[in-house]
Amino acid sequence: MSVSLQPLSDARSFGHEDICKILVAQGGIDPVGLDAQNPCYEIDFNEVDMEKAILIGEGAFGEVYRVKWRGTEVAAKTIRSSIASNPRVRSDFMKELALWQKLRHPNIVQFLGVLKQSDRLIFLTEYLRNGSLFDILRKRGRLDPQTAVAYALDIARGMNYLHRHKPHAIIHRDLTPRNVLQDESGHFKVTDFGLSKIALAKDAGSYKMTGCTGSYRYMAPEVYRRESYGKSVDVFSFAMIVYEMFHGGPSNRAQTPEQVADKRAYEDYRPPLSSHIQPESVRALLRECWHKNPDCRPTFEEIIGQLEKIQESMQYDKTMRGSCSCAIL
């Protein structure tokens, strides 16, 4: 059975003090708590002109703006006061951000710092001009298989970095097309890892996970059933994202995200693998990644290996097709 790799951090986030005491007595470690000893980099509020901020999006935590900091366009993420005014939730946020600021990877959105002297909670990250995969799929619809595989590799590489983080893996828990953003060169980066569990905490104010943004569509069955879970919940979400890239959007659009999650969790329902999903090796990978048994799902390391092979064979087929047409000419 899968177990969370950060039980003490999780118990703390959810406010289960009794469980925390038991875990501490058993020698449990709170990796998120350890990061509190490493405070967030603070940016002077006066260095950012929030008056000239341009609203670029809104999520469950608050609004996101494009602002200028030291001559560079960056994203300013604001946390709703109903969430940030709670001292314990605020402190949990700061711990997660302290962990995020230590991460560096080409497929992870770069954290820049927290705004000092702000009664609101605002933090800066790099700004990704092309927006989220959600926006891209809405505009472009189904992607061609080569593009979909290249995008999937970017996401898998970012996720592999998080899962292989030492001394403890970082589980995203809310990997959705809205949480993968594209940079100007066309590469994708993963963002907002770990923050969802803060929002799930019982005293996180008015936040309701997934309600408006539809994260239920990507939720692993064991999370929906409120069972213990591990890193492979992100592999399940990844499979749903890859499916959407080949399909052009989610399946079962007529049903609410919660109805979809319910069917997946209790009827073992999965999206139909239509002929759009090619080659067959992609279908096989999807079946493995959304397997009902979390222990049967591959790791991101294995997924990267499989995707690289698929990419190579696609390139080979393309080259062969090209050389055949030359011969005919």
Ligand SMILES: Nc1ncnc2c1ncn2[C@@H]1O[C@H](COP(=O)(O)OP(=O)(O)OP(=O)(O)O)[C@@H](O)[C@H]1O
């Ligand atoms: N660093 C960024 N660069 C460019 N755009 C961004 C950035 N971060 C967020 N956005 C945009 O702002 C929108 C809202 O982001 P936010 O992370 O607050 O919520 P979300 O991911 O859409 O939903 P949820 O909070 O439920 O996960 C995103 O969908 C994206 O379009």
